[in-house]
Structures are given as C-alpha cells and as structure tokens.
Amino acid sequence: MEFNAEQQTALTSEARNLLVLAGAGTGKTRTIIGRARHLLATGVSPKRIVIVTFTRRAASEIRGRLIKAAGEDAATVVTGTFHNFCLRIMRSRQRWFGFTDLTVMDRDDQLQLMKLARGEIVGKDSSIAKAAQLVSFYSYARNTNQPPRKYLEKFAELDPPAVEIVLKIFAKYKERKLAGSYFDYDDILHRFAKVLHDSDEVRRKVAQQFDHVLVDEMQDTNPLQWLILESLAEYAHLFCVGDDAQSIYAFRGADFKNVHSFNSRLPNSETLKLEQNYRSTQPILDLANWLLEVSDLKYEKRLRAVRGAGDKPQLLDFENEYDEAEWIVGRIMKRHAEGARWDDHMVLCRSAYVARPVEGLLIERKIPYRFVGGIGLLQMAHVRDLLSVLRVAVNYRDELAWMRYLTLWPRIGEVTAAKMVCKIVSTSSSSEAASVLDEAVGKRTEIAEAVHLVARQQRAPSEAIQQLTQNLEPLFETRYENWESRSKDFRLLGKLAAKHQDVATFLETYTLDPMSASEASPSEGDDIVTLITVHSAKGTESKACYVVGVQPGNYPHTRSLDDAEAIEEERRVLYVALTRAEDELVLTRHFSRGPARVSWNAPVQTHYFLERLPKTLVDSKSLFGSLYDVSWDDDYIG
C-alpha cells in the first residue's frame, strides 16, 4: 500500500484527536485502513481499535481490506456500524446498561407500533399526522437529541393542541415498546449514549477498553452519535474522516457541525485535508467542482485529478423515462459486446422508484445486475410474513410478530389474533406459551406446528426456513397471486440464513441492516451491473457511471423544496453521484412529467442545479424521438 504525503501525515499523526477532511475519491477508506495498519504496526493491540462505519457494507469492506493489508491479526479489530457497535457492547455488558432480552424493531415494526399508538389516542382523526410521519418526527428528535416537545413546536411547526396529542401518542408508543421489550434503532444509540453520559463508572469501563476509535463518514454523524464519540474520546484517540460536501443524511439527524466544530469541541485536536483525487479524470471533477462553486454555501473545495485529462461528461435529454432507460441499457450492452465488464457500469438513481424502468429492462434483456438500496429482501411483505414465525419462536413475547403471523391465516383477523396474543404474551415461559398456543388454535394444529417447528430448529436457521416454507406453502399460495416469483425469495433467505449459527443472530443481523434481494443473490466477485441509490453509493466507484433522472423533481427532490437547507442537501446528493465516476460520466434526464411544482408557489426549476450549467463543462445532446445516438449507426441497414 502506498500513500501520498497528505495521507502519510494523517495516518501517522500523533495528535490526540484528528479530523481528516477528505474530498471524494481522495482515498478516505484507504487512509482509515492505513491508519489501522499503522497502529497495529506500532504495537497497538487489535482488540483496542474500533472502526465505526455507516453501513454494514462499508464495515465488511473495510474489514476485508484491512485483513488483506495487515494479516489475520487484524481480524479482532472491532468493526461495525454505530448501531452494531453499541449493541454488541450492551449485550456483552448487560448489567451496566440495564439490558435484558429484547427484540430489535425495524422500520416496519416501528410503523406498526406507532399506528397502534396513534389509533389508541386519536382513532381515525385525519387531522393528525400519519404514523409514518410521527415515526420520523420522533426519530429525528431523538437523533438530534432534543426533547420531542421542543422539536414539534419549533421545527415541525405544529400548533399547541396538536403538539399535546402527538406527545400523548409518543408516550403510548413508548409504553407499548416497553411492554413488548422492543428496542427501536434509536433506542440502541440512545441507551448507550445515555448510560455513558450519566455514569462516570460505565463510561470509564467502556471507553478504557479502547485506545483508538476510527470513524468513517464523520459528516453523517448525528448529535446522539457525537455524544457517544465524546464519551469515548475521554479515554481513546479519535481519528475521524469525512467530507462536508458529501453530507446527505440530514434527514436522519446528521449534523455537519460535528465536522465544522470538531476542533473547538475537542481539546488537543487537529485537522488535515486530503485534496488529491485518485478516482476521476479532470473533466468529471470540473463538473462536480462547478456544482459546489455555484452554491451559496462555501464548501471551499476543489478536487484535483491526479489522473489528469479525460472525456467530458455527457448530458442527454430524452422524451421520457423509458427512452432514457432504453438508451442506458443499450449503451451498457454495446460496451459489454465490445469487451467491457458488466461491473464497470453503475447506474445511480435518486430513489428506488426512478430505477424501475432501468431495472425492468435489465431483467428483460437478461443482464446480470444487483440493486442496492430501496426496500430490501427482508422488508418485502411475504418475507416478513415468514420471518414473523422465526421471531415468535425466538421470543414468544414479540407481539408484533404474533399479530403478523396469526392474521395470515384465513378467518383470523385482528380481533381474534389480538385475543390469542394477549394470552400468549402473559405467560411466563416459552413452554407455557407453547401450550397456550396449542390450546388457542384448537383443531387447527398447523398454525401452531409451524412455530414448534422453528423452535426445534433454533440452531439450524437454514433448515428451519426450508421446512417452514414447505409447511406454509399452501397458505402463501392462496394469499399471494404471484406466489411462484415470490417463493424464490425464500430459497434465497435460506441461503442467507445458512451463514448464521442460530435463528436469533440471523434475525438480528438483518434487522439492523436488511439487504435487498438482488444484492443478496449474486455471490461475491460476480460480474454484474450495479443499480444503486445515490445514498447507498457513497464510498463506491465505477469506471462508467450513469446518473438517471437528473431533472428537477429528482435533483432537488420535490419533497424537499420547502426548506433551503434540504435543497442544499440535494445538491450534495447530486455531487456524491457525480463524483462516483472514474472515466465516464453520463447524466440523463427527461421532462415528460412537465414542470414539477412546489405546491402552488415556485416551480422546481427555480432551484434546479443544472440551470446555468456552462456549455463547456459537458457534451449535451437531445435524443428526442430517436433512441439511437447517431454515433451508434452501423455500416449497413439490416
């Protein structure tokens, strides 16, 4: 591994706390790995190094590369997401955190629970925000570490009576959460941060386990996560890497003051910058640099391409999204026919929704691909149905899973199920619960049998899933129209489960970071096209990048138009997309839906980022009417 002078300075730094401002493509991951390797080489025990990332994908990549670079020794370096790290420590030191057996709730469970809470307080009153919005209010308030009341009043701008009602719903939600011993994502961070903050003793005991904490994507940390880092920093060195121009998680409470105020908040801290870009050619960076320059915000960033000159990015206009998809897929096929690998191609989209036309064509043309982002395999209705059986087998007190499973059966609705669940949950052991279940289902023993089956197979998740699929097949067949296509997801699930020791760890791994179906199926190293949301694409790169739907409505997204800060974040989303490309960057767009509007006021165009794009920065072309780029024409007409 080789490093330039900037990187070398960073990774060998003796500073107590170091912030590395690393622009896109400047070797952020490389520097983190280099740092870890350097620490190991200077005699730091691997167990005393923590590397925190934002996604499990990033964690496992760093882990893999580190072991490759520093040897098997490095396998005991603690790597994981914030959530994963906190949970691991809390599990291993249950008493310190007042932690008992619990189920981690995913988004869907959270939504379900919030719906119940909302229903209890306001019934069907439609003047109160929907459950989904309530979840996001609550979650945002907690991640930014502010009292929900204050958030509702100041930022959500609810009127006083509404605030009171929503707070009541939150209280109900909390009550139900407690009753079911559930932990939502935010509880994981919150409990950990709170205990560390409140107890000097626990803080010391936890933080003293580590000498060095390395943080990736620092710009995406939120105030709650900052509290955690601050606590750890009392005993350990911080080494944080980030780029404020790539901060795109404000909606989740990320606060890039964690980057801007790093030095003032931490004594003995230093800041370094990495500015040499190794990824892209200069014309690609020129476009990205321009995008930041025209912002009102001062990013003070100009990426320099070490690699030098290259092709100009292309900007192509189409009549509609289908032509756009057709062109991109056609282009990728052409390149492949010319000898390029499928995995040199990445298609970036603002939302999963926008990716559909492209995905449809990739399937139609039988091009191997994976989709990263959007709703995952483990969030699809039928998969969650199946998983609910695993969940109740692991934890009979999991009300949400019981409800889901029981109502799957014909003639069992919410009311019947709720009565059964009430009885089951009030038992004091799982064996008692099992007999209560047997009694409750009466003659319909197949309902209970599925649960018993998993309970017997706790240590063999893959077998459990296989048998379960067989047992429940008649049920699913009548329930789902397209059962055939869905059933293959279960086979995939079985494969995924085979990697895990028991049902419980399998469930927890994937509630914390569910992966999508097409992401899970191909084995590593396969040559496939990547279709990915920009948010998931951070940290990745590809020789050729196609950014689809670069029109107002997507960049900036229609939903973020009422807020100047949100619009600025949208700019950064586009920036992240542009800076993924190594050699070739193609932006495509279409205006078929007409000018998207912000409610009644300004049309989206007012905020459109490419409005005043200088012609010299891109080769732009309009491909209206004809799908075929002139340069594609062959020598004869066949």
Next chain:
DNA sequence: TATCAAGCTGTTTTT
C-alpha cells in the same frame, strides 16, 4: 368478524 372489491392518494434518501 372476516373478506373482498372499488376507489383514492401520493410517490426520498437509511441505521
């Protein structure tokens, strides 16, 4: 109480 059909809405990003 369960279920189905018809109609309506509103469509981000993720641990």
Next chain:
DNA sequence: CAGCTTGATA
C-alpha cells in the same frame, strides 16, 4: 402502481 380506506356482504 401499491397501499390504504371504505363500504357492502357472508
């Protein structure tokens, strides 16, 4: 276009 609500019927 899916996911939900609503209303009628078994």
